[in-house]
Amino acid sequence: MKPIIEVQNLNKVYKKSENEIKVLNNINITVGEGEFLALMGPSGSGKTTLLNLIAGIDKPTSGNIEVKGVDITTFGESALAKWRSSNIGFVFQFYNLIPVLTAFENVELPLLLTKLNRAQRVKHVESALKVVGLGDRMSHYPKQLSGGQEQRVAIARAVVTDPLIIVADEPTGDLDRNSATEILTLLERLNKEFKKTIIMVTHDPHAAERASRVLHLEKGDLVDNL
Amino acid sequence: MAIPLKYTFKNFQNRKTTSIITLVGIALVVFVFATVLMMAYGIQKTLVSTGSPDNVIILRKAANGEISSIIDGETQAVIRTLPHIAKTSEGTPALSGEAVSVINLEKQGGLSNVTVRAVSPEARFLRPQIKLVEGKWFNPGLKELVIGESVQKNFTNMEIGSKIRISGENWTITGIFDTDGSGFDSEIWADAKEMLNALNRGNSVSTLTLKLDDIENFEKFKMAFAADRRLTQFEVKGEQQFFEEQSESLAMFIKVLGIFITVIFSFGATIGAMITMYTSVANRTVEIGTMRSLGFSRRSILTAFLFESLLIALTGGLIGIFFASFMQFFQISTINFNSFAELSFKFALNPDIIISSLIFAVVMGFLGGFLPSVRAARMKIVNALRSS
Numbered sequence: 001m002k003p004i005i006e007v008q009n010l011n012k013v014y015k016k017s018e019n020e021i022k023v024l025n026n027i028n029i030t031v032g033e034g035e036f037l038a039l040m041g042p043s044g045s046g047k048t049t050l051l052n053l054i055a056g057i058d059k060p061t062s063g064n065i066e067v068k069g070v071d072i073t074t075f076g077e078s079a080l081a082k083w084r085s086s087n088i089g090f091v092f093q094f095y096n097l098i099p100v101l102t103a104f105e106n107v108e109l110p111l112l113l114t115k116l117n118r119a120q121r122v123k124h125v126e127s128a129l130k131v132v133g134l135g136d137r138m139s140h141y142p143k144q145l146s147g148g149q150e151q152r153v154a155i156a157r158a159v160v161t162d163p164l165i166i167v168a169d170e171p172t173g174d175l176d177r178n179s180a181t182e183i184l185t186l187l188e189r190l191n192k193e194f195k196k197t198i199i200m201v202t203h204d205p206h207a208a209e210r211a212s213r214v215l216h217l218e219k220g221d222l223v224d225n226l
Numbered sequence: 227m228a229i230p231l232k233y234t235f236k237n238f239q240n241r242k243t244t245s246i247i248t249l250v251g252i253a254l255v256v257f258v259f260a261t262v263l264m265m266a267y268g269i270q271k272t273l274v275s276t277g278s279p280d281n282v283i284i285l286r287k288a289a290n291g292e293i294s295s296i297i298d299g300e301t302q303a304v305i306r307t308l309p310h311i312a313k314t315s316e317g318t319p320a321l322s323g324e325a326v327s328v329i330n331l332e333k334q335g336g337l338s339n340v341t342v343r344a345v346s347p348e349a350r351f352l353r354p355q356i357k358l359v360e361g362k363w364f365n366p367g368l369k370e371l372v373i374g375e376s377v378q379k380n381f382t383n384m385e386i387g388s389k390i391r392i393s394g395e396n397w398t399i400t401g402i403f404d405t406d407g408s409g410f411d412s413e414i415w416a417d418a419k420e421m422l423n424a425l426n427r428g429n430s431v432s433t434l435t436l437k438l439d440d441i442e443n444f445e446k447f448k449m450a451f452a453a454d455r456r457l458t459q460f461e462v463k464g465e466q467q468f469f470e471e472q473s474e475s476l477a478m479f480i481k482v483l484g485i486f487i488t489v490i491f492s493f494g495a496t497i498g499a500m501i502t503m504y505t506s507v508a509n510r511t512v513e514i515g516t517m518r519s520l521g522f523s524r525r526s527i528l529t530a531f532l533f534e535s536l537l538i539a540l541t542g543g544l545i546g547i548f549f550a551s552f553m554q555f556f557q558i559s560t561i562n563f564n565s566f567a568e569l570s571f572k573f574a575l576n577p578d579i580i581i582s583s584l585i586f587a588v589v590m591g592f593l594g595g596f597l598p599s600v601r602a603a604r605m606k607i608v609n610a611l612r613s614s
């Protein structure tokens with residue numbers, strides 16, 4: 001499998017006044033194109049931090065993250081924002097939909113950063129919402145949807161720009177078993193059918209089962225490599 | 227592309243109560259601001275409409291108003307001989323020597339000053355805007371008066387047949403006139419000869435007002451006036467310009483005082499807007515983090531929040547102006563510093579006032595929204611996302 005993400009000697013330290021908290025210690029990971037990777041580990045072990053670094057919304061203290069051969073740790077803020085908008089799809093535990101926008105408008109949001117015209121955007125949004133099975137809920141507001149439906153809208157928003165990589169931080173953490181299963185099936189389908197590389201943080205062993213590989217973090221160390 | 231405007235509009239709608247409180251604050255300040263400007267403009271408009279474009283007024287140079295000016299009989303005779311003075315329908319020079327004084331009259335809540343203008347028979351020809359609405363014009367040679375509509379409205383016992391005491395003698399009201407809201411409406415008019423006798427002023431009037439045969443000849447008239455060495459202590463002004471100058475100090479005083487007060491009020495409204503926007507930013511921290519994750523820039527976050535604040539302010543401003551515009555139906559009166567007498571006027575609105583009020587509102591919105599918007603834009607994405 002061709003590597004798509006290469007994390008090398010990654011460190012993240014938070015300074016709280018005098019104290020230094022080492023959140024990630026010399027992490028090395030290679031993720032292959034089309035892989036479905038699950039990140040597990042106890043609370044506070046650094047899963048979210050690692051995911052955020054790979055997704056380019058945080059900066060490491062040291063180390064490199066190469067995505068498709070480009071080291072994103074060298075990017076400036078606006079370059080990184082532009083890179084995210086075309087390469088990363090985000091799925092959050094609490095969906096993070098914009099409450100004042102409809103399902104359609106939420107999914108359209110990332111497309112406003114592209115050069116697509118209105119008609120093209122409509123086409124993309126409609127097909128993304130159809131993929132997640134919500135073609136009939138486009139004009140619904142988030143509060144008119146169930147949690148599972150909200151998360152599906154969020155997934156549609158993550159895939160609408162057709163990014164290579166989807167990062168999902170506990171995507172089923174706030175859902176009941178049935179909805180969680182639906183979401184996991186959807187992610188699996190995105191991975192298999194649409195060839196998305198997925199990195200998913202989860203506490204749920206059922207969720208991890210769907211992944212092609214599981215990595216464990218403990219106090220900032222990747223324990224599988226030991 | 228920026229964050230869609232709908233995001234701003236919907237958030238504005240959704241946060242009704244907080245937005246409305248801020249909005250009302252801004253609307254109130256803008257209302258006061260606009261009202262003050264409307265008052266100053268109303269005074270200006272009233273006094274400017276008092277003058278006619280083809281009339282000129284002659285005063286003593288040292289005088290800063292009509293009552294402090296004196297023109298003796300000899301000088302009056304010299305002025306009569308100047309060229310370019312129009313003729314009345316009777317063939318006399320269209321020129322009115324006017325003795326202006328101030329008397330005390332009773333109104334609700336005490337005494338106040340009223341201008342008494344003693345005029346030549348030609349005065350009505352010079353001011354065709356004067357319409358008698360009740361009674362008849364005074365008889366020259368009798369102690370009779372006509373009063374402006376505002377005088378009748380504002381002072382007590384001002385009916386036809388009522389008597390007014392001037393320098394120890396009773397004068398009878400014979401008529402009431404209207405000039406469509408000019409400063410004359412706040413005056414009492416009498417016959418010049420009769421009044422000068424009563425006041426023991428000989429034949430010295432305060433000012434001379436005359437109509438030119440053609441407005442085009444104003445410069446020529448001024449040149450002839452300046453060329454006459456007997457007139458060096460006197461000056462010529464367009465009547466409109468003169469009355470406009472008479473409004474300046476009062477209008478300026480009202481503007482300065484009013485703007486000073488509204489600026490103080492505006493601090494309150496601005497802080498209100500700031501609190502609203504800080505709350506708004508705090509409530510939407512996760513949304514901000516989410517949008518930044520998707521790739522929206524700090525600048526577009528700043529713009530979205532600033533725009534929201536401006537939207538609240540602009541709406542407040544429009545509401546304030548809307549209510550202020552009803553003030554146009556109100557007429558009030560105040561003492562004009564220049565004439566020392568009451569001047570009755572209506573609040574008046576013009577496009578400049580609307581524009582400055584809206585700019586004022588927008589400035590409040592900008593100042594109130596700026597710091598909160600900067601806070602929104604400066605958040606680190608990971609911290610914003612964590613705040614859920």
Ligand SMILES: Nc1ncnc2c1ncn2[C@@H]1O[C@H](COP(=O)(O)OP(=O)(O)OP(=O)(O)O)[C@@H](O)[C@H]1O
Nearest residue numbers: 014016021023042043044045046047048049050609
């Ligand atoms: N901005 C920050 N400042 C200081 N410390 C932080 C910050 N963000 C995270 N940390 C610390 O880093 C450590 C790892 O946090 P992280 O959120 O990555 O853990 P996690 O594995 O995702 O935990 P959970 O399963 O509870 O989500 C924690 O000890 C946390 O307190």
Ligand SMILES: [Mg+2]
Nearest residue numbers: 047048049169
């Ligand atoms: Mg986490």
